[in-house]
Amino acid sequence: MLRDITIGQYFPGDSVIHRLDPRFKIVITILYIVMLFSGGNYLCLAVGAVFTIGAILLSKIPLKMFVKSVKPLFIFLLITAFINLFFMSRGNVLLHWKFIKITDEGVNTSVFMVVRIVLLIMGSSLLTYTTSPITLTDAIERLLSPLRKIKFPVHELAMMMSIALRFIPTLIEETDKIMSAQKARGAEIDTGSFTTRAKNLISILVPLFISAFRRADELATAMECRCYHGGEGRTRLRQLKSAPRDYIALGVTVLFLAGVIVLGRLF
Amino acid sequence: MDNIIEIKGLHFSYETDDEEKKPVEVLKGIDLDIKQGEFVAVLGHNGCGKSTLAKHLNAILLPTEGTVTVDGIDTKDGERLFDLRQCAGMVFQNPDNQIVSSIVEEDVAFALENLGVPYEEMRRRVDDSLKAVGMYEYRLHSPSQLSGGQKQRVAIAGIIAMEPKCIILDEPTAMLDPQGRKEVLATIHRMNREKGITIVLITHYMDEAADCDRVVVMDKGEVVRDDVPEKVFSQVDKLKAIGLDVPQVTELAWELRKAGCDISPEIITEEECAAAIERLFAG
Amino acid sequence: MAILETQELTYTYSPGTPFEKTAVDHVSLKIDEGEMVGVMGHTGSGKSTLIQHFNGLLRPTSGKVLLDGKDIWADKDKIRDVRFKVGLVFQYPEYQIFEETVYKDIAFGPRNMGLDEAEIKRRVHETANDIGLSEELLERSPFELSGGQKRRVAIAGVMAMEPRVLILDEPTAGLDPAGRDKILEHIKRYHQRTKNTILIVSHSMEDIASFADKILVMSKAKLFCYDETVKVFARADEISQIGLDVPQITRVFGELKRRGLDFGKEVYTVEYARDLLLRKLKEREVR
Numbered sequence: 001m002l003r004d005i006t007i008g009q010y011f012p013g014d015s016v017i018h019r020l021d022p023r024f025k026i027v028i029t030i031l032y033i034v035m036l037f038s039g040g041n042y043l044c045l046a047v048g049a050v051f052t053i054g055a056i057l058l059s060k061i062p063l064k065m066f067v068k069s070v071k072p073l074f075i076f077l078l079i080t081a082f083i084n085l086f087f088m089s090r091g092n093v094l095l096h097w098k099f100i101k102i103t104d105e106g107v108n109t110s111v112f113m114v115v116r117i118v119l120l121i122m123g124s125s126l127l128t129y130t131t132s133p134i135t136l137t138d139a140i141e142r143l144l145s146p147l148r149k150i151k152f153p154v155h156e157l158a159m160m161m162s163i164a165l166r167f168i169p170t171l172i173e174e175t176d177k178i179m180s181a182q183k184a185r186g187a188e189i190d191t192g193s194f195t196t197r198a199k200n201l202i203s204i205l206v207p208l209f210i211s212a213f214r215r216a217d218e219l220a221t222a223m224e225c226r227c228y229h230g231g232e233g234r235t236r237l238r239q240l241k242s243a244p245r246d247y248i249a250l251g252v253t254v255l256f257l258a259g260v261i262v263l264g265r266l267f
Numbered sequence: 268m269d270n271i272i273e274i275k276g277l278h279f280s281y282e283t284d285d286e287e288k289k290p291v292e293v294l295k296g297i298d299l300d301i302k303q304g305e306f307v308a309v310l311g312h313n314g315c316g317k318s319t320l321a322k323h324l325n326a327i328l329l330p331t332e333g334t335v336t337v338d339g340i341d342t343k344d345g346e347r348l349f350d351l352r353q354c355a356g357m358v359f360q361n362p363d364n365q366i367v368s369s370i371v372e373e374d375v376a377f378a379l380e381n382l383g384v385p386y387e388e389m390r391r392r393v394d395d396s397l398k399a400v401g402m403y404e405y406r407l408h409s410p411s412q413l414s415g416g417q418k419q420r421v422a423i424a425g426i427i428a429m430e431p432k433c434i435i436l437d438e439p440t441a442m443l444d445p446q447g448r449k450e451v452l453a454t455i456h457r458m459n460r461e462k463g464i465t466i467v468l469i470t471h472y473m474d475e476a477a478d479c480d481r482v483v484v485m486d487k488g489e490v491v492r493d494d495v496p497e498k499v500f501s502q503v504d505k506l507k508a509i510g511l512d513v514p515q516v517t518e519l520a521w522e523l524r525k526a527g528c529d530i531s532p533e534i535i536t537e538e539e540c541a542a543a544i545e546r547l548f549a550g
Numbered sequence: 551m552a553i554l555e556t557q558e559l560t561y562t563y564s565p566g567t568p569f570e571k572t573a574v575d576h577v578s579l580k581i582d583e584g585e586m587v588g589v590m591g592h593t594g595s596g597k598s599t600l601i602q603h604f605n606g607l608l609r610p611t612s613g614k615v616l617l618d619g620k621d622i623w624a625d626k627d628k629i630r631d632v633r634f635k636v637g638l639v640f641q642y643p644e645y646q647i648f649e650e651t652v653y654k655d656i657a658f659g660p661r662n663m664g665l666d667e668a669e670i671k672r673r674v675h676e677t678a679n680d681i682g683l684s685e686e687l688l689e690r691s692p693f694e695l696s697g698g699q700k701r702r703v704a705i706a707g708v709m710a711m712e713p714r715v716l717i718l719d720e721p722t723a724g725l726d727p728a729g730r731d732k733i734l735e736h737i738k739r740y741h742q743r744t745k746n747t748i749l750i751v752s753h754s755m756e757d758i759a760s761f762a763d764k765i766l767v768m769s770k771a772k773l774f775c776y777d778e779t780v781k782v783f784a785r786a787d788e789i790s791q792i793g794l795d796v797p798q799i800t801r802v803f804g805e806l807k808r809r810g811l812d813f814g815k816e817v818y819t820v821e822y823a824r825d826l827l828l829r830k831l832k833e834r835e836v837r
């Protein structure tokens with residue numbers, strides 16, 4: 001059932017990580033990515049891994065969820081590994097067969113790259129696992145708010161995002177209903193040849209679009225009735241307040257980043 | 268008591284895409300005053316113009332001719348648009364298409380956020396409104412987890428939070444099951460009773476109109492009846508002629524009267540009906 | 551002869567997860583050919599889940615659904631044929647309309663059945679007539695029509711498959727009295743012409759009382775009762791207890807009984823109530 005899909009992969013909880021100010025979490029995630037890419041050796045990577053695992057443990061989300069987050073990108077990892085393995089020509093040759101040449105440095109780089117990407121995915125999953133999409137949108141809006149000065153439509157984008165989040169479950173449910181209704185009229189959606197399926201897809205998409213437009217229209221009127229007039233002079237019910245723990249978390253991250261940079265230089 | 272809504276000679280027509288056709292006239296001269304604190308039902312079949320009338324009450328539509336005044340504000344006065352919309356809140360038919368946020372309490376706060384209400388006051392008003400409609404314990408839920416009746420109550424809370432003098436509800440129960448209908452109607456009646464909010468309920472359900480102070484019947488863009496429910500419903504044949512129903516009890520009394528029984532035509536509740544039949548058999 | 555039958559039908563949503571919920575719980579019933587059945591129950595009583603089993607949109611977790619005495623899931627590949635024999639019209643069916651003309655939209659189902667053009671034409675015209683859509687509407691865009699007309703186009707789309715059982719989930723939801731009467735009247739007319747079995751889900755007891763030979767009541771995933779209309783309304787008190795309404799007129803006669811005026815009959819339509827009262831009044835005068 002389509003309805004079972006959860007969007008944003010958010011796991012509600014009450015851990016330290018969950019409670020961090022989402023604005024700090026976004027900044028920390030960016031610093032974390034910088035950390036992973038600024039260290040060029042295994043020692044740096046180990047420091048990054050310690051940081052990742054520490055954060056995951058603090059979040060109290062089962063480790064297997066993070067393994068799951070890597071799975072969809074498995075093919076991508078494989079390709080990365082192969083490219084590095086076969087196209088790195090520097091270093092001592094370990095194997096040479098016809099046009100294939102594998103060097104020790106090639107092996108080294110591919111392992112390094114794969115570990116780095118896995119850490120990257122796990123770390124950024126932690127952000128979406130512990131922050132609800134709506135909070136995330138809100139935090140992005142506030143972080144980007146200085147851009148309003150150069151006429152960048154920060155509020156409008158955030159409003160669009162949050163409305164999209166609001167209507168995803170509604171539209172999924174609607175798709176489900178329309179699919180059942182067309183199936184009851186004999187439309188083959190899961191079976192049948194490619195062309196009939198493509199044709200039958202139209203019988204779902206047309207009603208879905210019409211309904212989405214109708215909803216958008218009604219919602220716009222309802223928003224107007226509740227005095228919506230853009231971001232100007234708006235106050236917010238959701239208050240983002242930073243606590244000491246946010247600064248501590250940021251401090252720890254900066255320390256780790258500094259450590260990685262120093263280690264990268266030394267070795 | 269003062270009039271909160273004053274409608275004078277309201278005409279509304281819109282142009283069609285087809286240039287040769289004449290503009291379609293939806294409202295053909297409506298005069299209507301509604302007093303502060305009244306509970307008024309506007310009754311009519313689909314396409315009689317009742318929704319168009321509702322949309323004039325908070326300036327979603329503006330009159331082609333005539334004036335609409337709400338709490339002394341002319342709806343054409345663009346300067347006072349937000350005052351007007353705060354004063355006359357609007358609840359629509361489809362509960363899904365008027366909820367903006369994915370969290371109940373943030374949706375209730377939406378209008379207040381737009382109006383720039385300071386946080387402390389906003390918090391208080393949101394909590395009070397949610398309690399008033401009995402949805403406080405659901406404040407952190409997502410609207411998609413709620414039933415239709417609950418969603419509609421959240422929408423009402425979102426309007427109550429603006430502290431309006433008047434709420435206009437455009438067929439708020441048409442898409443709900445009987446349970447949801449009961450919840451929503453009970454909520455509206457309570458708002459009217461306890462907070463003294465004027466209610467304009469647009470509907471085609473006769474039983475909903477039977478509980479109101481006053482029923483305004485519309486047909487083809489005109490007000491054809493405007494009276495207390497007993498008087499309006501007693502004219503069963505006239506209502507049926509314009510595609511409306513009457514409660515079964517009213518219909519029974521009317522049928523019996525037609526067959527020569529001595530029974531009042533102004534019956535709208537089950538108790539009244541049972542008592543009247545009892546009298547028939549006692550006499 | 552039973553056309554539709556369920557044996558211990560059970561359906562569980564998301565089994566094995568924390569969201570597990572049994573929506574239909576060991577329901578066994580037989581629906582005879584040619585009956586007009588009213589289906590009632592709360593939102594969440596399992597009635598919608600139940601009707602989606604009748605045309606194989608849902609597959610029972612356990613138990614069986616029989617059509618003409620044959621298990622519809624005996625051959626999984628033939629399930630599409632079951633959907634042609636048991637037509638299901640969903641709630642707000644106008645939201646499934648997608649073709650550019652009314653004709654094409656009504657023809658969608660018959661075309662999926664693989665019928666030839668002449669037969670499709672015959673069926674479209676016949677059902678359009680049944681449901682009260684005039685010929686000139688057929689070439690119009692369905693999106694230009696009124697709400698009630700759109701609803702009838704969508705219903706015709708299922709009727710045109712000429713299903714032996716037609717199931718309608720709240721066909722009058724959201725319509726005004728005139729629109730509601732029109733739809734019910736045309737469904738009744740279709741029933742009289744085709745003699746097909748019809749199931750109508752409705753929240754309005756007044757409506758159900760006006761058309762149903764039999765009533766099926768679901769409550770809390772179980773079959774509460776399935777019986778003749780008179781017998782079901784005779785249990786008005788029990789029905790009120792499970793949170794469903796009985797027609798207003800039935801409640802009035804319940805109240806009269808409490809006041810000591812017992813007419814000894816179940817009353818659920820205004821016409822019947824009028825005739826009964828007038829007869830009783832006359833009898834009284836004679837005495």
